[in-house]
Amino acid sequence: MSTELMRAAHYGDIGALYELIAFDLHALDYSDSLPVVHTPLHEAVAVGNTNFALEIMKLYPSLSKRLDPSGWCPFHVALLKNQIATVLRLLETEPDLVRLKGREGVTSLHLVVDESRLDGTKHNLLREFLAVSPLSITDTTNRGHTALHIAAYNGNIEALKVLLSFLQRSTYRNALYWEHKVLNWKDENGDTVLHVAVKKNDLEAVKLLLNCNIKVNARNLDSYTAVNYATENNNSEMLNVLNKAGAKDGNLIEEMKQLTLEAKPTLLDNVIRFVKGQKTDISSETRDALLVVAALVATASFQAVLSPPGGLRQADSSDNDSLPFSKVGKVVMKEWLFIIFLILNGTSFWVTIISIYLLLPSGFYGKLLALPLILFSITYLFCSTIISPSLVCAIVNFSFFIFCVALLSLGVVLVSNRSLLSYIKKLCPCCR
Template sequence: MDERIERMRQVAQQGNIDAFYLIIQEDVKLLEHMDKLPFVDTPLHIAAQAGHIPFAMELMRLKPSFSSKLNPDGYSPIHLALQNEHIELVRRLVEVDGDLVRVKGRAGITSLHYVAATTETDDHLNLLLDFLKACPNSIEDVTVRNESALHIALKYDKLEAFLHLVRWMRRNWSQNPILWESKVLNRKDEQGNTALHIAVSKNQPKAVKQLLYSGVDVNIKNLEGKKAGDILAQQTQVENSKIKVMLQRAGALPSSSIPQVYYYAQYLWTIFSRLEKSRLHFISEWIEISDDRRNVLLVVATLLLTVTYQGVLSPPGGLWQDDQSPGANQTNITLPVIRKFNSSAPLENEAGTPIGLRNFPFWVFLSLNSLTFMLSYSTILLLIPTQHIYRIVRLSLISLSICYIVSLTVIIPTRFWEIFWYVSTGLFVCIFLLNSSATCVAWSYKALL
């Protein structure tokens, strides 16, 4: 057995697939035996260290459990590939199994942590984004020192890696906003320091700016009871005026040192942050709708759209079938005050106009019916996919909304145009705003992908 294992290691070092299968023919349970060992240098470890892509892919296909196993030094195959700069092999491994990004090696370091600490070239930065794309939740992983990838990037002065991580989080914030805010953005390491504490101590204004823009809590204290502002106040021998201004605006420094103008900036910043978080929360809820619920909402919204449109074509009370004019002997007939919209002489009944047009309840119906139409219309816009092929559906919905407005112009007679002008104008504005909101949310979702 030991002799076969040694031969297997030599074959893996050479990347010889044919020789590998010759050994397997001698002992078909050899790989299973190696898999039972808690710590072992599997053929996949050796191939990953040597950079033999075809051999490693063959092992991944036959024995995928090897990819998450640690060797006696505490490293998985993907860790070994990273240490030896076999970037393409790392990408191939992650393509097969994205969860490999979360495999923890010695000291709880994942491949994301390793790249964040060692980033030197654009290939490393691209690899960082590849990891996050393959496994977004890997951003939550921490080492045994409770350090996230943000902590590590700042600790090793890898500013570009840090900026890439934070910008990626902002673009994908809607996937898990509450959890990421507590587990990533405001995560404390073993000394109680958040990423903001480290960025301030390292005098990194760009990092501080990105963290503040992302909504980091500026009032968190570390184990020594210090906030980020306290750490800044201790730095008397370095130029940190930019960070000082940013922390002042965020309310992280004593109020006595803040000029009055900064209070207004802080107030506006607070409003912006709340609006942005509300928008992201809305997008998050919208994205997380299951396909079944999406289909149910589409059916309900479509039915409401159909019923409200039909309500305009066949309003309650019906339509006048013929033109009728009041006779000479009817000139003194008046209508109840609550049932008329002007004080002029009796009105003609025009064919095709609603019978209940003079009734106040009819205008209540028309307003609520139009509101239901707009809400259903916007709901459908939000729920349909954002791909280019669905633009035809969006154009159709816009055309339908215009037809709704035109149908109102047909049934509302000329003498009521002043009233109708207010209703139709408000309707146009509401439809435009709702349509714009739906389009903006769709674009936001598309940008997040």
């Protein structure tokens, strides 16, 4: 590495940088060719020469991810040297640096919380990291430690409060999933952050964690729960708090059933696997197209019931309205024709509705849209029953609805149950 180049980086001399590049166009190539090297960018950020560092990043963006012999990238070095202004400027230029891992898989978020307390500057920096890169809270070290584990190990209550508050208030994609995942993440020893807090006899941290969506009876590789460690520490106050939260001794918890390759999945397992597999195999573009077509077919089928062929009998009809089953508002067509119409139109409608439900994305919004689909289906059944010309047609209509639901359910069960499907294929030559 050129001594002149390192001197320019140390003093932040951008003019000297370009003079060296003009003299040797490959002046920075050496830094970019080695996987581990102390680069001019490391030197610049270590002393807070922000503008020089940004100039280097513009010329050689890859240097921002290069590790030095100590295992740190330039962003880590700036943070370790407490060059906060430089850290913030680099963060503006490249937000992904927050998740870049250094030695032992440590990220910048881990470095910020790896202290006994959080001062005002680091507090703001922690919030900035989480705002710029929300998923950085899911990153783990080589030992399986999350930022929560590290904060708990150091007794850093301020950092723990910020991290927990972020998890509980976040609205980014899959936030609820990641909240549950991170809170109950186990390190290399199988310890959750609750195990760590109890080991450290940190009652305040334990109380904070128990107010979150954390598994109080999670067991580590030694089959210990948090209660076991509280018992070993003879901390009666800790035990009382844990017992109130429903925590139990690891030896009293029923052993989880071990899943083996030989274990046969149940029929329900097969159905769920089949449905989820079909949803996974469909691309977003295909799903969108199918939803549009299905919505059009469902709308047309529903409209056909509201305006059936031949129309409905009007109030001025000559029929006697005093009959038990009034003809006013009923279809004009004959009963047998109406039954055929119901079967054809109903099949189209019910298959489409079920297809729409299966095509809906998983999660909260998918479940939310399931309610309108159910109400829409009930409305279709209600309308088709009301306009039926006779009680017989109404019963046939309702029976056909039950038949469609049963048939479609049976179809899913058969397709998802491989052994049963194979048996049917053996019995029926036409299915081979």
